[in-house]
Amino acid sequence: MxxxxxxxxxxxxxxxxxxxxxxxxxxxxxxxxxxxxxxxxxxxxxxxxxxxxxxxxxxxxxxxxxxxxxxxxxxxxxxxxxxxxxxxxxxxxxxxxxxxxxxxxxxxxxxxxxxxxxxxxSGSVYPGLRGEDVKIVQESLQYFGYYEGEIDGIYGPLTKKAVEIAEERHNIDFLDEAPKQSLSTMYESQKQTSTIPNTKQSNVKSVSVKSNYSSIIQTAYAYIGTPYVWGGTSPGGFDCSGFLNYVYSVNGITIPRTVSDIWNYAQPVNSLSVGDIVFYQTYKPGPSHAGIYLGNGQFIHAGNNGVEISNMGEAYWQQRYLGAKKIGG
The missing domain is CATH 1.10.101.10 (PGBD-like superfamily/PGBD)
Structure with missing residues (x-):
C-alpha cells in the first residue's frame, strides 16, 4: 500500500x-x-x-x-x-x-x-503571505508532489493550487484569505507603540483568583509527552493555549481560549515568579505562544514536540520572549 x-x-x-x-x-x-x-x-x-x-x-x-x-x-x-x-x-x-x-x-x-x-x-498562512512559514508549507507540499514551484516563501497561485490538493486529500483546512486585521497592520501598530498590540478584547469576565500554582504545575507535569495537535484542548492532544486552558480548568479556573486573549486577560507582574505565564512572539506579531514558568529559567508548554519543558535561555526562546503575566491576584 x-x-x-x-x-x-x-x-x-x-x-x-x-x-x-x-x-x-x-x-x-x-x-x-x-x-x-x-x-x-x-x-x-x-x-x-x-x-x-x-x-x-x-x-x-x-x-x-x-x-x-x-x-x-x-x-x-x-x-x-x-x-x-x-x-x-x-x-x-x-x-x-x-x-x-x-x-x-x-x-x-x-x-x-x-x-x-x-x-x-494551516491556520497561519494564506494567499498573498510571504515568509518562513510559507516556505515550510511549500516544502511539505513539494514532498507530496503537489507543489512544483520554487521554495520562495511566497503564497502565490502555484502554492494555492497545491494547498487545494492537500486540503482535498488530507482533510486539512487552510485560510482562504488574510485575517480581518492583517499581520502587517498589527506589525505597524507594534512598531508605533513599542508594546504588544491589544488585538482583541477578552470576553471572559475578570475575577480575582488566588491561584494555587503548586497544583497547576503538578497538573501540567502530568501531561508531559502529550502530542501537539493544532486546536487541541484535551489530553488526546494540545496546542499551547489549549494546554493552558485545560490545566487551569482542572484547577477550577477559566481563562480565555487564545494566547492573545490570555495576554490581555492576565495581570502584569513586576518580576518573573514560579507559576506565571510566559509569552512569546513566534509565527506572527504579538503574543502567539505561551507556557507556565517553573523556575530556574524553565517553562512547561505544548510545543511542536508535544507537552515538554524548555529552557528560556535557549536562543530561539530568548529572542522571542515578550514578557510574563499572572492569572488572578
Whole structure:
C-alpha cells in the first residue's frame, strides 16, 4: 500500500525525470519523495552495503536524530547502530538491517512529520503571505508532489493550487484569505507603540483568583509527552493555549481560549515568579505562544514536540520572549 502511494506521487510530478538525472548531493533533503522511492526499491540494506540508497538512509536517520556521523553511503557500524536505535523505538525486530519493515516505518514517520507540519501551519498562512512559514508549507507540499514551484516563501497561485490538493486529500483546512486585521497592520501598530498590540478584547469576565500554582504545575507535569495537535484542548492532544486552558480548568479556573486573549486577560507582574505565564512572539506579531514558568529559567508548554519543558535561555526562546503575566491576584 505504501509502496504504491509513493510510486504514484513520484511518477505524477514533473520533477521526477529531472531529479533522477541529478547526483544525490543536489537533491538530498530537497525532494524527499524521490528518496523514499529509492529506499523502497532497495528493499533491504545490510552491513557492508554502499551506494545512493545507503546515503539516503543515513540522511533520513540523521534528520530524525538517530545518526550523527558523515553521510558517506557506507553502511558501517555507526549506521547499523542508528538503525538499531530506530528499530527499538518503533517496536521492530532489532537486527541492524534496513529491511522492508524498517524502511516502511522510516518513510511513514517521514510522511507523518510532513502532514503535522501542514496541519500546524494551516491556520497561519494564506494567499498573498510571504515568509518562513510559507516556505515550510511549500516544502511539505513539494514532498507530496503537489507543489512544483520554487521554495520562495511566497503564497502565490502555484502554492494555492497545491494547498487545494492537500486540503482535498488530507482533510486539512487552510485560510482562504488574510485575517480581518492583517499581520502587517498589527506589525505597524507594534512598531508605533513599542508594546504588544491589544488585538482583541477578552470576553471572559475578570475575577480575582488566588491561584494555587503548586497544583497547576503538578497538573501540567502530568501531561508531559502529550502530542501537539493544532486546536487541541484535551489530553488526546494540545496546542499551547489549549494546554493552558485545560490545566487551569482542572484547577477550577477559566481563562480565555487564545494566547492573545490570555495576554490581555492576565495581570502584569513586576518580576518573573514560579507559576506565571510566559509569552512569546513566534509565527506572527504579538503574543502567539505561551507556557507556565517553573523556575530556574524553565517553562512547561505544548510545543511542536508535544507537552515538554524548555529552557528560556535557549536562543530561539530568548529572542522571542515578550514578557510574563499572572492569572488572578
Amino acid at each position: 505504501l509502496n504504491g502511494t509513493v510510486e504514484s506521487i513520484a511518477k505524477n510530478t514533473l520533477l521526477y525525470s529531472f531529479v533522477l538525472s541529478q547526483p544525490f548531493a543536489v537533491y538530498a533533503g530537497a525532494y524527499p519523495i524521490f528518496e523514499n522511492k529509492t529506499l523502497l526499491e532497495a528493499k533491504e540494506l545490510n552491513y557492508g552495503d554502499h551506494g545512493e540508497a545507503v546515503r539516503i538512509l543515513q540522511f533520513k536517520l540523521n534528520e530524525l536524530s538517530y545518526y550523527n556521523d558523515k553521510v558517506d553511503g557506507e553502511l558501517g557500524v555507526l549506521t547499523e547502530h542508528a538503525i538499531k536505535k530506530f528499530q527499538r523505538d518503533h517496536n521492530i525486530t532489532i537486527s541492524g538491517q534496513a529491511d522492508k519493515e524498517t524502511i516502511y516505518a522510516l518513510i511513514e514517520v517521514d510522511i507523518d512529520n510532513h502532514l503535522k507540519r501542514l496541519e500546524r501551519l
